[in-house]
Amino acid sequence: MKKNILVIPGDGIGPEVTTWGKAVLEQIAKGFGHDFSYDEALMGHAAIEATGNPLPDETLEKAKKSDAILFGAVGHAKYDNDPSLKVRPEQGLLKIRKELGLYANLRPILLFDELLNASSIKPAILKGTDILFFRELTGDVYFGEKTRSEDKNTASDLMIYHRYEVERIARKAFEAAMQRRKRLCSVDKANVLESSRLWRETVQQVAKEYPEVQTDHMFIDNAAMQLIKDPKQFDVVLTANLFGDILTDEASQIAGSMGMLASASVGESTGFFEPIHGSAHDITGKNLANPLASILSVSLMLEIGFGLKDEAKIIIDAVDQVLKEGFRTNDIADDTTNPYKVLGTKEMGQLVLK
Amino acid sequence: MKKNILVIPGDGIGPEVTTWGKAVLEQIAKGFGHDFSYDEALMGHAAIEATGNPLPDETLEKAKKSDAILFGAVGHAKYDNDPSLKVRPEQGLLKIRKELGLYANLRPILLFDELLNASSIKPAILKGTDILFFRELTGDVYFGEKTRSEDKNTASDLMIYHRYEVERIARKAFEAAMQRRKRLCSVDKANVLESSRLWRETVQQVAKEYPEVQTDHMFIDNAAMQLIKDPKQFDVVLTANLFGDILTDEASQIAGSMGMLASASVGESTGFFEPIHGSAHDITGKNLANPLASILSVSLMLEIGFGLKDEAKIIIDAVDQVLKEGFRTNDIADDTTNPYKVLGTKEMGQLVLK
Ligand SMILES: CC(C)[C@H](C(=O)O)[C@@H](O)C(=O)O
Numbered sequence: 001m002k003k004n005i006l007v008i009p010g011d012g013i014g015p016e017v018t019t020w021g022k023a024v025l026e027q028i029a030k031g032f033g034h035d036f037s038y039d040e041a042l043m044g045h046a047a048i049e050a051t052g053n054p055l056p057d058e059t060l061e062k063a064k065k066s067d068a069i070l071f072g073a074v075g076h077a078k079y080d081n082d083p084s085l086k087v088r089p090e091q092g093l094l095k096i097r098k099e100l101g102l103y104a105n106l107r108p109i110l111l112f113d114e115l116l117n118a119s120s121i122k123p124a125i126l127k128g129t130d131i132l133f134f135r136e137l138t139g140d141v142y143f144g145e146k147t148r149s150e151d152k153n154t155a156s157d158l159m160i161y162h163r164y165e166v167e168r169i170a171r172k173a174f175e176a177a178m179q180r181r182k183r184l185c186s187v188d189k190a191n192v193l194e195s196s197r198l199w200r201e202t203v204q205q206v207a208k209e210y211p212e213v214q215t216d217h218m219f220i221d222n223a224a225m226q227l228i229k230d231p232k233q234f235d236v237v238l239t240a241n242l243f244g245d246i247l248t249d250e251a252s253q254i255a256g257s258m259g260m261l262a263s264a265s266v267g268e269s270t271g272f273f274e275p276i277h278g279s280a281h282d283i284t285g286k287n288l289a290n291p292l293a294s295i296l297s298v299s300l301m302l303e304i305g306f307g308l309k310d311e312a313k314i315i316i317d318a319v320d321q322v323l324k325e326g327f328r329t330n331d332i333a334d335d336t337t338n339p340y341k342v343l344g345t346k347e348m349g350q351l352v353l354k
Numbered sequence: 355m356k357k358n359i360l361v362i363p364g365d366g367i368g369p370e371v372t373t374w375g376k377a378v379l380e381q382i383a384k385g386f387g388h389d390f391s392y393d394e395a396l397m398g399h400a401a402i403e404a405t406g407n408p409l410p411d412e413t414l415e416k417a418k419k420s421d422a423i424l425f426g427a428v429g430h431a432k433y434d435n436d437p438s439l440k441v442r443p444e445q446g447l448l449k450i451r452k453e454l455g456l457y458a459n460l461r462p463i464l465l466f467d468e469l470l471n472a473s474s475i476k477p478a479i480l481k482g483t484d485i486l487f488f489r490e491l492t493g494d495v496y497f498g499e500k501t502r503s504e505d506k507n508t509a510s511d512l513m514i515y516h517r518y519e520v521e522r523i524a525r526k527a528f529e530a531a532m533q534r535r536k537r538l539c540s541v542d543k544a545n546v547l548e549s550s551r552l553w554r555e556t557v558q559q560v561a562k563e564y565p566e567v568q569t570d571h572m573f574i575d576n577a578a579m580q581l582i583k584d585p586k587q588f589d590v591v592l593t594a595n596l597f598g599d600i601l602t603d604e605a606s607q608i609a610g611s612m613g614m615l616a617s618a619s620v621g622e623s624t625g626f627f628e629p630i631h632g633s634a635h636d637i638t639g640k641n642l643a644n645p646l647a648s649i650l651s652v653s654l655m656l657e658i659g660f661g662l663k664d665e666a667k668i669i670i671d672a673v674d675q676v677l678k679e680g681f682r683t684n685d686i687a688d689d690t691t692n693p694y695k696v697l698g699t700k701e702m703g704q705l706v707l708k
């Protein structure tokens with residue numbers, strides 16, 4: 001298979017982890033005789049430093065021409081500490097999502113048995129959990145109009161949804177539920193928000209096309225609670241951009257660490273594959289980051305982006321194998337881990353490659 | 355002390371649990387020689403059924419004249435299943451918060467040692483957790499303008515904050531931090547939202563008045579994760595209305611159950627005290643609800659509303675005692691609970707009274 005892949009390492013630990021994602025891609029291509037070519041581009045703080053623009057035109061053009069994008073992370077402490085800065089790294093990520101029409105963000109909560117003890121949640125609560133989140137990615141308060149009054153004393157963001165935006169992601173989520181355990185939980189705040197009432201109405205409507213799927217609706221506050229109380233109750237979870245951002249980070253604790261979770265953003269054209277973790281300034285450059293989320297992003301690229309199921313599975317098996325042998329990065333090590341088996345980013349990457 | 359208390363039982367399990375909150379109040383008044391008088395009023399679905407209005411004028415007038423309000427819950431499955439209904443129970447609660455200027459919602463995460471095992475989170479992670487949430491309660495996307503387009507296909511809610519709204523609750527939160535472990539974590543989404551950037555700027559400004567307090571800022575997605583990963587890192591958590599709604603429900607899992615958490619809403623005039631749980635239609639009228647959150651709301655009323663520390667403490671001690679003796683309602687029972695000690699709402703209420 002011939003594919004043209006754009007790598008956007010981004011900021012913070014982005015470059016460190018993406019190196020290993022890309023290395024795994026190269027290895028797979030070699031092993032299976034695929035013809036993958038690579039290009040690289042800037043985004044986020046790195047792009048602001050180089051060009052003044054968090055998403056340079058060149059990056060966007062390359063992205064549009066690619067078959068898939070492997071992305072690291074964006075963000076920098078400088079902007080977090082100074083809310084008044086106008087040009088910000090995250091704008092690059094938001095803009096590329098919008099420009100490429102990546103409206104569906106799939107976040108599978110993949111639970112490796114070996115990591116049952118790495119979580120702060122009790123193993124008995126976790127065991128058997130298998131959730132696939134569908135987070136809407138190009139609407140909501142992320143993209144509604146923002147205002148700041150002239151005296152700077154009032155600020156607003158418009159939380160807004162159009163019916164077609166809800167419909168198209170709902171359909172994708174129901175299709176996925178049909179391939180899984182045929183349960184879908186839609187999360188909103190319809191007891192307070194008008195945009196959530198539109199969301200709920202629309203999901204109820206689409207649900208009629210999938211009578212085999214058992215559909216539930218849950219308020220976001222309750223969902224944030226139920227997710228820890230009894231994660232096994234969920235199969236497919238469908239939610240809006242902001243609520244999805246919150247719930248999936250929370251759900252990373254089910255998988256033991258944010259460093260284990262990958263995501264796929266799809267929609268109108270090329271797919272975009274990234275760890276759900278952020279730029280993690282505090283551990284940048286220290287060989288401490290967990291490269292597995294980037295490596296698992298590659299597995300999602302192969303499966304969802306290119307339909308290469310065997311190749312995707314080999315990666316998951318390799319990760320599983322390394323974990324079974326007792327190797328851990330810092331974030332997924334627990335009391336019972338042999339201290340000699342706690343590895344750096346590089347060593348973990350190399351092991352999976354092997 | 356002479357006080358005039360308004361009881362608003364509301365919907366669902368509201369009346370069942372509030373009965374016991376009120377009984378405890380009466381007992382305290384008797385024991386300590388206070389002169390508490392009571393009135394009752396309607397809100398929510400109950401009020402819609404009786405008057406067509408989720409917050410009848412009469413209720414609001416009584417509320418304004420009271421020294422404190424003991425509230426149950428609002429909500430009804432009918433409205434949740436039909437997002438198109440225009441008059442909704444929750445409007446009563448939102449309107450009374452706004453009309454009474456109850457801008458600061460305090461939600462202490464009180465962890466009874468006896469319940470360490472009732473949580474889905476590991477006891478070692480929980481032990482020693484003591485968090486006080488300050489949730490802003492009269493602004494944000496809850497109260498910003500809502501729109502629905504004429505063709506019904508677009509809906510929006512305005513997420514909006516004014517500087518003075520952030521300042522006044524920030525000051526209350528910093529004052530509380532000074533009385534506690536002098537740490538404050540403000541939660542926002544300043545990397546995406548303009549209203550969060552105003553929030554962060556304002557908190558940074560107010561923080562300068564409290565140099566002794568160690569102030570941190572965290573993004574809501576990360577906070578939702580950190581809260582389960584390592585809850586002990588938090589002392590005072592300050593956040594906006596929507597984020598506070600989500601985080602405090604999530605945090606209820608730290609206390610073992612939503613049925614254990616009480617909240618105090620304060621601001622310009624009278625205080626409003628309520629369980630953080632909702633109307634729970636599924637268990638209504640079955641003598642299954644946990645009355646302890648309502649009883650603990652009374653303890654908050656005595657302490658925060660009336661400054662009666664000893665009276666407040668006696669209630670907490672009574673709850674602690676009952677738990678130590680092994681008694682549980684269904685929601686806080688675990689594998690190790692003696693099945694004969696799992697009580698109904700009524701029996702648990704009576705025990706605490708004793
Ligand atoms: C970096 C940030 C803008 C982003 C988001 O909120 O969408 C991140 O948290 C994510 O989940 O991908």
Ligand SMILES: CC(C)[C@H](C(=O)O)[C@@H](O)C(=O)O
Pocket residue numbers: 191192221428429444447599630632
């Ligand atoms: C019932 C609902 C409107 C309310 C809220 O969202 O504020 C509730 O969840 C709460 O937390 O008090």
